Amino acid sequence: MAFDVTKIRKDFPILKRQVNERPLVYLDNAATSQTPQQVIGAIVDYYHNYNANIHRGVHTLSQEATDKYEQARIKIQQHFNAVKAYEIILTSGTTHSINIVANGFSSLVNKGDEVLVSAMEHHSNIVPWQMLCERTGAVLKVVPMSLEGELLMNEYDKLLSGRTKLVFCNHVSNALGTVNPIKEIIEKAHKVGAVVLVDGAQAAPHIKTNLQELDVDFYTVSAHKMCGPTGVGILYGKEELLNKLPPYQGGGEMIAEVTFEKTTYADLPHKFEAGTPNICGGIAFGAALDYMNNIGFDAIATYEHELLVYATERLLEIEGLKIYGTAKDKTAVISFNIEGLHPYDIGSILDKLGIAVRTGHHCTQPIMDFFKIPGTVRASFSFYNTLEEVDVLVEGVKRARAMLL
Amino acid sequence: MTIKKIQEEIVDEFSMFDDWMQRYEYMIDLGKSLPLINEAYKTDDNIIKGCQSKVWVHAELQGGKLVFTADSDAIITKGIIAILIRAFSDQTPQDVIEADTGFIDEIGLKEHLSPTRANGLVSMVKQLKLYAVAYQTQLNLK
Numbered sequence: 001m002a003f004d005v006t007k008i009r010k011d012f013p014i015l016k017r018q019v020n021e022r023p024l025v026y027l028d029n030a031a032t033s034q035t036p037q038q039v040i041g042a043i044v045d046y047y048h049n050y051n052a053n054i055h056r057g058v059h060t061l062s063q064e065a066t067d068k069y070e071q072a073r074i075k076i077q078q079h080f081n082a083v084k085a086y087e088i089i090l091t092s093g094t095t096h097s098i099n100i101v102a103n104g105f106s107s108l109v110n111k112g113d114e115v116l117v118s119a120m121e122h123h124s125n126i127v128p129w130q131m132l133c134e135r136t137g138a139v140l141k142v143v144p145m146s147l148e149g150e151l152l153m154n155e156y157d158k159l160l161s162g163r164t165k166l167v168f169c170n171h172v173s174n175a176l177g178t179v180n181p182i183k184e185i186i187e188k189a190h191k192v193g194a195v196v197l198v199d200g201a202q203a204a205p206h207i208k209t210n211l212q213e214l215d216v217d218f219y220t221v222s223a224h225k226m227c228g229p230t231g232v233g234i235l236y237g238k239e240e241l242l243n244k245l246p247p248y249q250g251g252g253e254m255i256a257e258v259t260f261e262k263t264t265y266a267d268l269p270h271k272f273e274a275g276t277p278n279i280c281g282g283i284a285f286g287a288a289l290d291y292m293n294n295i296g297f298d299a300i301a302t303y304e305h306e307l308l309v310y311a312t313e314r315l316l317e318i319e320g321l322k323i324y325g326t327a328k329d330k331t332a333v334i335s336f337n338i339e340g341l342h343p344y345d346i347g348s349i350l351d352k353l354g355i356a357v358r359t360g361h362h363c364t365q366p367i368m369d370f371f372k373i374p375g376t377v378r379a380s381f382s383f384y385n386t387l388e389e390v391d392v393l394v395e396g397v398k399r400a401r402a403m404l405l
Numbered sequence: 406m407t408i409k410k411i412q413e414e415i416v417d418e419f420s421m422f423d424d425w426m427q428r429y430e431y432m433i434d435l436g437k438s439l440p441l442i443n444e445a446y447k448t449d450d451n452i453i454k455g456c457q458s459k460v461w462v463h464a465e466l467q468g469g470k471l472v473f474t475a476d477s478d479a480i481i482t483k484g485i486i487a488i489l490i491r492a493f494s495d496q497t498p499q500d501v502i503e504a505d506t507g508f509i510d511e512i513g514l515k516e517h518l519s520p521t522r523a524n525g526l527v528s529m530v531k532q533l534k535l536y537a538v539a540y541q542t543q544l545n546l547k
Contacts, residue, residue, distance in 0.1 A: 342480065344457040374458070403433060
């Protein structure tokens with residue numbers, strides 16, 4: 001199927017919106033993506049036709065909802081190529097997923113053990129590990145990066161040792177767009193016996209991840225960054241590791257048997273899914289994967305790369321503009337500043353022009369400290385953006401520059 | 406001039422602008438012309454915690470009146486402070502405490518009032534009022 005952006009845009013009702021009396025140009029996709037009619041339809045269908053609690057009702061609606069929810073889990077398993085569907089834990093999103101692992105490892109990590117994180121992590125993939133280290137006495141070490149925003153793999157090699165118990169790295173950096181060499185990171189970590197968690201929140205919307213091929217131990221995804229709803233995501237974990245981890249939250253659904261003397265936990269995935277989950281969200285996530293697979297991840301990657309190349313070239317026309325994150329392998333994310341201007345001012349003016357970008361530190365203060373800047377303006381593209389929108393952005397930035405300087 | 410009168414004046418000036426561009430250009434100009442805070446007062450203690458831009462505010466009592474000076478690393482934010490300083494500086498602490506802030510809505514800066522805006526306009530107003538309360542308490546004790 002040929003990639004037709006005009007046709008694709010018609011699937012997204014919100015893209016017809018006006019903001020400040022101008023057509024919306026939505027370039028904040030790394031924060032959250034927009035939702036196509038097909039996914040909105042799945043949400044509406046759920047509430048119109050089979051809203052019910054799952055896994056315990058004997059009545060028809062509950063059966064239907066359970067079937068659809070579990071079908072969604074299988075879709076997710078197939079999409080990411082996990083061995084078993086029960087290795088896919090449905091969570092509220094990446095932050096929740098990471099916390100399940102960080103919390104679980106509190107009892108599996110000892111004083112003096114080492115935990116490695118990359119220098120370009122989101123706060124949500126730093127803070128839980130700092131908390132883990134505080135609880136256990138383990139030591140947090142940072143894998144540094146270059147000025148281009150690429151991890152220094154020779155430094156990584158030096159940091160790895162028999163003491164390394166855990167390694168955390170994002171697949172793609174949210175602030176810089178760098179695609180990290182996670183296959184190599186995983187292989188090397190495994191050689192010293194370390195367990196690897198890869199935060200896939202920024203990769204999953206752009207790259208079809210093959211979990212078995214990567215041989216990754218844990219992988220996290222948020223649905224809302226890939227055309228799904230907010231409040232749902234996954235924790236993938238290898239079966240043996242998930243079995244080792246203690247549960248994170250207690251409650252209904254996650255138990256096998258409860259007496260006041262002793263409770264036994266349910267099997268995977270329910271051990272980590274206490275309480276009523278985001279049923280509608282899980283089902284809609286499945287619909288989002290169907291939608292994206294229907295377009296095709298190869299087509300999406302090719303088109304987004306075209307947007308990245310064009311936007312990079314055009315933005316660099318602007319005097320004093322500097323791009324942060326120039327890795328050879330990157331997704332369509334451009335973080336930039338203009339000499340003498342504060343990113344907040346640029347973002348405010350772009351908003352007035354109907355252009356949605358993110359400004360600030362992007363929850364990656366260590367990266368901003370590394371570059372010695374207060375923040376950046378970040379334009380992040382999706383497959384429904386157009387080359388014309390890149391032009392609108394460039395004109396907008398030029399106008400902001402003229403007004404502010 | 407009373408705070409109320411100054412605020413009316415500001416609202417009048419802003420009502421002459423036809424669109425956001427003129428309003429923003431005016432604020433940018435105000436930001437650029439804001440008398441800078443004494444560098445000695447640009448300390449971390451004087452920073453108003455906003456998410457995206459840094460704002461420093463200093464207050465002192467001169468002849469029974471509160472005098473505010475401020476700075477920010479973002480120019481639009483600076484423009485907003487300049488407006489606030491014009492409305493509240495050189496007034497007695499009691500008048501600042503009692504002052505209404507509805508004029509901010511009227512000049513079309515309401516969008517900056519939302520806490521999610523993270524430029525800290527709400528915090529700025531709160532900080533100015535806190536200074537006023539502090540100095541008024543000091544005056545009452547004398």
